[in-house]
Amino acid sequence: MRLRRDNWHTAGQRRARDLGALDTSSWDREWAMRLFQVPAALVGDVWRVAVHDDDGRCHGFVLTCPVVSCDQGVHAWHHGSKCPARRSRSNACALGDRAGMDSCWTWTGSAEAGTLTATPSLHSPLADGGCGFHGFLTNGVLA
Numbered sequence: 142m143r144l145r146r147d148n149w150h151t152a153g154q155r156r157a158r159d160l161g162a163l164d165t166s167s168w169d170r171e172w173a174m175r176l177f178q179v180p181a182a183l184v185g186d187v188w189r190v191a192v193h194d195d196d197g198r199c200h201g202f203v204l205t206c207p208v209v210s211c212d213q214g215v216h217a218w219h220h221g222s223k224c225p226a227r228r229s230r231s232n233a234c235a236l237g238d239r240a241g242m243d244s245c246w247t248w249t250g251s252a253e254a255g256t257l258t259a260t261p262s263l264h265s266p267l268a269d270g271g272c273g274f275h276g277f278l279t280n281g282v283l284a
């Protein structure tokens with residue numbers, strides 16, 4: 142795993158564009174050039190993510206999506222689409238606050254050491270505008 146601190150949203154879009162999964166031809170030129178300000182997200186890249194504002198707590202992680210046709214390139218895993226905490230920081234997480242991490246997933250291991258593991262599985266449902274990926278992050282490997 143490679144822990145990054147740059148703009149994950151842009152890195153993901155650049156990956157999707159590079160893989161032909163995101164058509165930016167109709168984008169405003171300046172907006173499209175923004176993608177070249179960061180390196181494309183690569184499989185194994187990981188970012189820490191806050192949900193609403195950065196309140197100094199870890200809410201989960203952004204991971205590069207292994208699906209080559211994914212038009213987002215990366216997905217943020219903090220609270221699931223049905224979790225009230227996703228809508229507002231004042232809502233409690235549906236799955237509770239575990240070990241100082243406000244996240245729907247339990248995160249073990251470490252991003253720095255490349256051993257990050259998420260429980261339960263990670264799913265980007267098509268019905269929620271995702272790419273359909275469903276897999277596990279185990280010891281730093283998303284598959």
Ligand SMILES: [Zn+2]
Pocket residue numbers: 206207208211212213214215216265271272273274
């Ligand atoms: Zn995806």
Ligand SMILES: [Zn+2]
Pocket residue numbers: 219220221224225226227233234235236237244245
């Ligand atoms: Zn939650």
